[in-house]
Amino acid sequence: MADNLDRRALLAAGIGFAAATTTIGISPAFAQGDEDVHALDQSTEVVKGPFVQPELGFETTALDPVISSQTMVLHYEKHHAGYYNKLNKLVQGTPYEAMSLVEVVRQSKQQDLHQDIFNNAGQALNHVQYWETLVPGGPAEPDDILKAAIDESFGRFDVMVNQIVEQSGSLFGSGWIWLVRTPENKLSIVKTRNGNTPIAEGGSPVLNLDLWEHAYYLDYQNRRKDHVRALLEKSINWRVVSSRFQDA
Incomplete structure (x- = not known):
């Protein structure tokens, strides 16, 4: 009898919690602890x-x-x-x-x-x-100056894209992924949590992509990497990125 009562109490508590979450209107798209609701x-x-x-x-x-x-x-x-x-x-x-x-x-x-x-x-x-750095129908690839830096740092443009995509999927919670110019004039991929930025530490970012759910969830749901790949292949203004690289 005690076991049945405990089970009923747990079920009742579960129903109460479900009702409470419905009442306060938590949006499924943004009901994450790290999202800035x-x-x-x-x-x-x-x-x-x-x-x-x-x-x-x-x-x-x-x-x-x-x-x-x-x-x-x-x-x-x-x-x-x-x-x-x-x-x-x-x-x-x-x-x-x-x-x-x-x-x-x-x-x-x-x-x-x-x-x-x-x-x-x-x-x-x-x-x-x-x-x-976003542009409708942006150039598909960087100019020669930026491309040379990408080739030296990653081997090829598509290799860099794949690495950014994969690393974007490994960031736990919310934040940003960056392409940063190093003191050796190469490029490095950096991830930061929440609102942090390499600029705070004196870094020289040339590209950043938003990995907070509000940036992609309505369009891609949990497919963050698909969103990042689509941006890199279709909507980045590589002229701006190249200009930042040369000015850094």
Whole structure:
């Protein structure tokens, strides 16, 4: 009898939990511990401050079907805008108000008590760099200068693409994958968690891809690697990447 009661209690608890999760409206696409669902809850009203979200530079429909308009609107107008709004609130009355976004990232990274500022500044900056490298129907391959660096570092362009794709699938949770110029003028693949960036440590990234679920889940569900491959093969502005490599 006791076993039956315990079993019924467990079942009741399970039903109660299921009902609770339905009631509070957890979205299956974003019900992950590392996903920044708080950005969706933030007001769409722009918070005035020293940091202004740049214009996107292309229509939200421009990257379809690699990235759908629905994802672009959510990503740019809600998530990215949310980081700017939160950052402007956090820096009010602090020395960070007078800094550039890059300076805020580097300075706040060193302060344990300023991690909220670092997280939002990092995400604001990471997305700016990300949008700049996306282009509708971009060139299929890099120019000769960047291609030479890729060949020296990875052997061939397609080998680099495959390595980026595979490593993107191995990042646990949310974050970014980067192509970074090394001091030896080669290229290296780097992964960072959450809003971190190689720039915080003085690195020289030339390409970054967003591995947070909000960047791909509506279009690819759990197929993160398919999303990354589609971007690399169809939607990267390799001219921008090459320019960053030469300027780094």
